[in-house]
Amino acid sequence: MNTQWTTTRRATVPHSRTFIFCLRFRSLVATCVVLLLLGGNAVSAQSIAKAATTTRTLKVLSSSDSLKALKLLHNRIDQVLGDKGLRGADIGIAVRSLDVDKTLYVRNPSQLLTPASTTKLFSTFAAFYTLGSEYNVPTAVYTDVEKVENGVINGNLYLVGGGDPLLTTANIEQLAEQVRNLGIKKVTGNIYGDASYFDDITDRYKYSGDYDEVENVSPISALSLNRNEVTVVITSGSKPGERVRVQTVPVSDAFSFVVNATVKGGRKSRPSISVRQSTASNGKQIFTISGTIPPRRTVSYNYIVSNPALVAAGVLYSRLEASGVKIGGKSDVHTAPSAKSHVLTAFYRPLGEIAAYVNKNSDNFGAEHIFKMVGGN
DSSP, rough: OOEOOOOOOOOOOOSSOOOOOOOOOSOOOEEEEEEEEESSSSSHHHHHHHHHHTTTTTTOOOTTHHHOOOOOOHHHHHHHTTTTGGGEEEEEEEEETTTTTTTEEEEEETTTOOOEEEEEHHHHHHHHHHHHHOOOEEEEESSOOEEETTTTTOOOEEEEEEEOOTTOOOHHHHHHHHHTTTTOOEEEEEEEEEESOOOOOOOOOHOSSSSOOOSOOOOSSSSGGGGGGGEEEEEEOOOOOOOOOEEEOOOTTTTTEEEEEOOOOTTTHHHHHEEEEEEEETTTEEEEEEEEEOOOOOOEEEOOSOOHHHHHHHHHHHHHTTOOEEESEEEEEEETTTTTEEEEEEEEEEEHHHHHHHHTTTTTHHHHHHHHHHHHH
């Protein structure tokens, strides 16, 4: 079977600069800006969300009911802001009607506050504006050969990331299955991970320049997988003195192990395990496991990956082999040659789905990917 690949290097979606970003209540059209500087209590965010839901039921102000509706609005906002969960918080709020161009409620409107997670709205708006509201973030498999002869690719495969922060092992499995369904039985070359859509500075603390690290965020990569986290699973057998078994979730050649831990003690004793990690010159993440663990016991530890693109390439490698595709080379990291690469298959995630997840959950990991996505464009 001979197959001719005629597709282009990158899967693109037409951009639209006509996207209008707005929030409108059905009956009371208002803009509400709430900036909170909390003392570590998350109740405030829930309270404000509740207030927004409550005010949605108000009718449009008219000459007959404006005073009553305005008083009701004031009372409901005051009730929310009086919640004990907001004690000690600095609050600035303004509600303005877009219909009558009139301010309906204010409290500390000139007080300077730290914007915090409300700045995610600027990043998601910028993404919609530059990429378009219908943009789909691609994760694609490319090859550097033009023909597949008798089910064999005499070349390499490239897993090219477009910045999807929600990419999972299940999505990679889907891509591997689609490659197999194309009739491909063997790849003579390597499986490469390509994260070149973003720059190579993956540490948000370094590229932001604000010297502010609110939380420890995993590397920001154009080819991220499982939020760039890995679980090391350690399982013991039944014989004292034997070495433990170690595996990772997900399974990838990007991880290797030095296992010194052994089985020791009774069933009721506690594990005494030490896991030390390092990175080899080839980019692989090495886990050194020491200590002891009781018989027939399983323990697990979560870690941040050091080389996301290599991990993703290794996962595609393992899933292709599991689906029956033979791989002649190894998994590694390399940029796909733009002039010679042809897409085999792709997985797409709507930008709107990512933006909704980021804003709904105030997710820093996803927000940083959206920020980089705008720059990559």
